[in-house]
Amino acid sequence: MNHKEYLWLETRQFQSRIKQPLQGIVNFLLVTAAFLICWRFFMDPRGTMRWYTPQYGYMYIRWILIVAIWQAYIFNFWPLRYSFMEKTHPLIKGAVLIGINFAVVGFMIWVFYYNFLGRLAIPYMSWPVLTSLGMTEFFAREYSSLALLMMAAIASWLSPIWPVCFENYPWDKLERPSRGLTVWAWTFFLATYIFLILMHPHYNVLFYPWQKFAAAFPWWQNFAHTLSGNFNVGWVMCGTISVWILEVTFERYPFCLIKKQPLRGIAGFFGVLIFALVMFVTFNFLQDLAWGPAVEGAKRLYAPDWRYLHSGELACMLLIPVLVLGFYFDNWPRKFAPSVNIAVRCLIILVSAAVLHYLYYKFSPPLLGTQPGYSHPQQFPMAPVILWVTIMLYHNWFMDLYPGKKLTSREQYLLAPDLVVNKA
Amino acid sequence: MTDISRRDFLKGLAVGGTLGYFAMAGVSSTVMKNAFLPPPKVGAVEIGECKSVKATVISETSWFNNSLLMGDMQKAGGLLVNQYEIPWTNTGVQEGWKGDNAGGYSTLIEVEQLDGKKRKFLLDTGWNVDWTDTCFQREGIDKMLSNKEIEFLFVTHEHFDHYWGVEATLKYYPDIPVIVPKGFYPEGFELLKGAEFTKCHLANKVPHTGPLEVRDSSKVHPVIPGVASITFDVPIITRVFGEQALVFNVKDKGLVVITGCCHMGIITLMEYVRETIKGGDNIYAIQGGLHISPFEDWDPQYDDLVLAIHKYGIQKMGCNHCTGYVTAEKMIAVNLPLVRGTAQNKSKRDIYLGNGDFLMI
Ligand SMILES: [Fe+2]
Ligand SMILES: [Fe+2]
Numbered sequence: 062m063n064h065k066e067y068l069w070l071e072t073r074q075f076q077s078r079i080k081q082p083l084q085g086i087v088n089f090l091l092v093t094a095a096f097l098i099c100w101r102f103f104m105d106p107r108g109t110m111r112w113y114t115p116q117y118g119y120m121y122i123r124w125i126l127i128v129a130i131w132q133a134y135i136f137n138f139w140p141l142r143y144s145f146m147e148k149t150h151p152l153i154k155g156a157v158l159i160g161i162n163f164a165v166v167g168f169m170i171w172v173f174y175y176n177f178l179g180r181l182a183i184p185y186m187s188w189p190v191l192t193s194l195g196m197t198e199f200f201a202r203e204y205s206s207l208a209l210l211m212m213a214a215i216a217s218w219l220s221p222i223w224p225v226c227f228e229n230y231p232w233d234k235l236e237r238p239s240r241g242l243t244v245w246a247w248t249f250f251l252a253t254y255i256f257l258i259l260m261h262p263h264y265n266v267l268f269y270p271w272q273k274f275a276a277a278f279p280w281w282q283n284f285a286h287t288l289s290g291n292f293n294v295g296w297v298m299c300g301t302i303s304v305w306i307l308e309v310t311f312e313r314y315p316f317c318l319i320k321k322q323p324l325r326g327i328a329g330f331f332g333v334l335i336f337a338l339v340m341f342v343t344f345n346f347l348q349d350l351a352w353g354p355a356v357e358g359a360k361r362l363y364a365p366d367w368r369y370l371h372s373g374e375l376a377c378m379l380l381i382p383v384l385v386l387g388f389y390f391d392n393w394p395r396k397f398a399p400s401v402n403i404a405v406r407c408l409i410i411l412v413s414a415a416v417l418h419y420l421y422y423k424f425s426p427p428l429l430g431t432q433p434g435y436s437h438p439q440q441f442p443m444a445p446v447i448l449w450v451t452i453m454l455y456h457n458w459f460m461d462l463y464p465g466k467k468l469t470s471r472e473q474y475l476l477a478p479d480l481v482v483n484k485a
Numbered sequence: 486m487t488d489i490s491r492r493d494f495l496k497g498l499a500v501g502g503t504l505g506y507f508a509m510a511g512v513s514s515t516v517m518k519n520a521f522l523p524p525p526k527v528g529a530v531e532i533g534e535c536k537s538v539k540a541t542v543i544s545e546t547s548w549f550n551n552s553l554l555m556g557d558m559q560k561a562g563g564l565l566v567n568q569y570e571i572p573w574t575n576t577g578v579q580e581g582w583k584g585d586n587a588g589g590y591s592t593l594i595e596v597e598q599l600d601g602k603k604r605k606f607l608l609d610t611g612w613n614v615d616w617t618d619t620c621f622q623r624e625g626i627d628k629m630l631s632n633k634e635i636e637f638l639f640v641t642h643e644h645f646d647h648y649w650g651v652e653a654t655l656k657y658y659p660d661i662p663v664i665v666p667k668g669f670y671p672e673g674f675e676l677l678k679g680a681e682f683t684k685c686h687l688a689n690k691v692p693h694t695g696p697l698e699v700r701d702s703s704k705v706h707p708v709i710p711g712v713a714s715i716t717f718d719v720p721i722i723t724r725v726f727g728e729q730a731l732v733f734n735v736k737d738k739g740l741v742v743i744t745g746c747c748h749m750g751i752i753t754l755m756e757y758v759r760e761t762i763k764g765g766d767n768i769y770a771i772q773g774g775l776h777i778s779p780f781e782d783w784d785p786q787y788d789d790l791v792l793a794i795h796k797y798g799i800q801k802m803g804c805n806h807c808t809g810y811v812t813a814e815k816m817i818a819v820n821l822p823l824v825r826g827t828a829q830n831k832s833k834r835d836i837y838l839g840n841g842d843f844l845m846i
């Protein structure tokens with residue numbers, strides 16, 4: 062018997078409280094309102110906290126996202142009991158889970174990075190340390206935020222690959238919390254390792270004089286025509302988005318046809334990577350078509366590194382319709398063969414992303430307090446988009462899509478109280 | 486069943502992978518780029534010729550204490566906050582001007598026409614009115630304004646350090662023609678008319694009574710023979726939008742570009758000049774702020790610039806202000822032709838042109 066613990070998210074069964082498409086519209090509008098309120102309070106340069114300086118606030122956004130992924134996909138909501146997940150009112154459950162989310166983010170940033178790793182290993186991971194070394198406080202905070210947000214970005218590309226593509230192989234037989242801890246340790250190790258390759262060289266050339274003995278020279282310079290780590294930011298973002306397109310829009314198709322692990326995981330990993338690179342190159346090329354080729358050493362619209370960053374931003378804009386269609390409109394359509402369903406969804410997503418792109422650049426200055434224009438060097442459409450995404454994830458994973466949907470009983474899954482789910 | 490679908494799947498993956506590879510190789514190849522992208526344009530707009538141009542730095546010290554300025558921005562909420570909403574530190578600054586951290590940016594431009602006639606314009610008008618006025622008196626700008634020798638005020642962009650000291654100019658010449666780039670906010674126009682903004686400690690007590698022209702990016706704007714202005718639709722920190730620069734065609738030398746901050750980027754500016762203005766493939770000199778590391782901050786993108794700029798074959802680089810000392814040091818290290826200054830009148834180092842220094846082409 063194939064005995065394993067399912068992801069709690071996969072075992073949920075929903076009942077509609079409101080009919081579609083009204084249900085989707087209501088839920089989507091609520092989530093968007095929550096996003097706008099949060100943005101206004103925490104981020105907006107005209108708002109209350111004004112953390113979007115920009116890197117500092119953007120870092121928190123990337124971290125609440127990765128911690129939400131850890132909570133739901135890696136730790137499977139441990140240490141909360143399944144009965145709690147099942148029976149608690151979605152709003153209370155949401156508050157508890159978001160509380161845990163914020164606490165973990167605070168711990169990781171303020172304790173782990175600022176006061177442990179930053180002090181004992183890598184100064185640029187801690188702004189108090191950079192400031193104490195004589196750097197202007199504002200830039201100390203911005204530079205360290207960039208490092209930490211990249212840590213989170215790389216982790217949010219790699220971490221979901223384990224549950225989504227590898228189905229937690231080879232630890233799929235473990236139960237909570239051992240499986241979560243193991244997969245977390247492994248993916249976090251990988252993320253740190255890849256950070257050192259993709260982002261550490263950026264910090265070689267960021268400081269003056271160049272720190273050539275402490276970090277490798279940016280190895281991508283010859284083919285990317287920039288020293289900036291934004292080259293990697295761009296394609297890593299495409300990778301992150303690809304994982305979620307595979308999970309939500311493609312419902313793991315066609316990789317779910319492979320029954321054996323780790324073959325399925327490996328195929329999935331490389332499939333995602335190829336998909337991401339094609340997306341990245343296509344977006345770069347679209348920009349060349351729109352504005353003419355990038356020019357080495359130029360700024361703004363023509364800066365090679367900004368073009369890469371913008372490709373990542375374009376990928377992020379794809380994610381909104383991916384999640385809206387998947388979470389709020391039941392991944393319509395479902396009635397055809399998987400490949401046809403997916404093709405129709407992709408079409409809807411591409412068109413919606415183009416519309417979103419147009420609307421974003423038209424309305425974000427009055428709505429989000431950003432500045433007009435595409436290539437402002439101090440603003441990142443990724444920040445609001447990812448906050449919006451994270452709030453959708455909170456809504457789905459932490460609050461069971463309340464009020465549009467509600468959980469139904471899942472007795473068929475629960476054989477032992479509060480623990481193991483059996484595969485039929 | 487599983488076997489078949491797995492075989493199908495692997496076949497699909499192989500086809501997908503191959504297609505993906507060709508798509509990537511194709512998209513990034515020069516063949517594709519040549520097929521889809523238009524060939525680079527060659528500048529065609531004639532701007533005439535002049536005999537010489539001289540740029541005198543009236544003030545390049547926009548502020549005196551960098552970390553205080555950054556602290557003001559940080560406290561207000563970072564680089565995107567509206568400049569009129571930031572309570573800039575204006576008292577108790579030791580190295581400041583009478584305790585005020587505000588200085589300003591302003592340059593006098595003198596052009597000699599082919600017929601020998603001399604023409605004068607003012608590029609930007611500082612921030613701190615008292616400091617700007619002091620610099621004006623040092624360079625004799627006050628008299629040039631009073632007797633209308635200076636023909637107009639060319640405001641490169643709405644930034645505090647380039648525009649907010651407009652009272653210093655209007656005090657001597659209230660009806661001076663003013664040229665601003667498209668993108669000015671209502672506050673900017675109100676200031677010109679004589680408004681006060683208490684939050685950012687800003688006021689203009691002398692309302693402007695002369696002509697005002699707003700220039701957009703649709704074309705090259707002629708100024709006088711041999712001189713033109715170009716505008717860029719560029720979003721800038723502290724909510725500013727749009728910047729303009731001056732281009733001169735100096736006989737027997739080539740083009741000279743003079744900027745305020747150059748937020749659009751000096752390479753973008755030079756590429757635009759090359760594509761638009763006749764003779765744009767020969768840019769002889771640049772002068773002004775090159776907005777690279779104004780706050781002595783850094784981004785590897787700026788190294789890209791330092792490493793790429795030599796391709797443009799510039800003979801003389803007069804820079805200062807928001808170019809940043811780190812940038813200047815890096816530029817000297819790669820043998821770029823930076824013109825040195827004399828570190829006078831509160832300019833801190835002689836590494837580039839400081840207050841009272843000039844560049845003559
Ligand atoms: Fe400036
Ligand atoms: Fe500026």
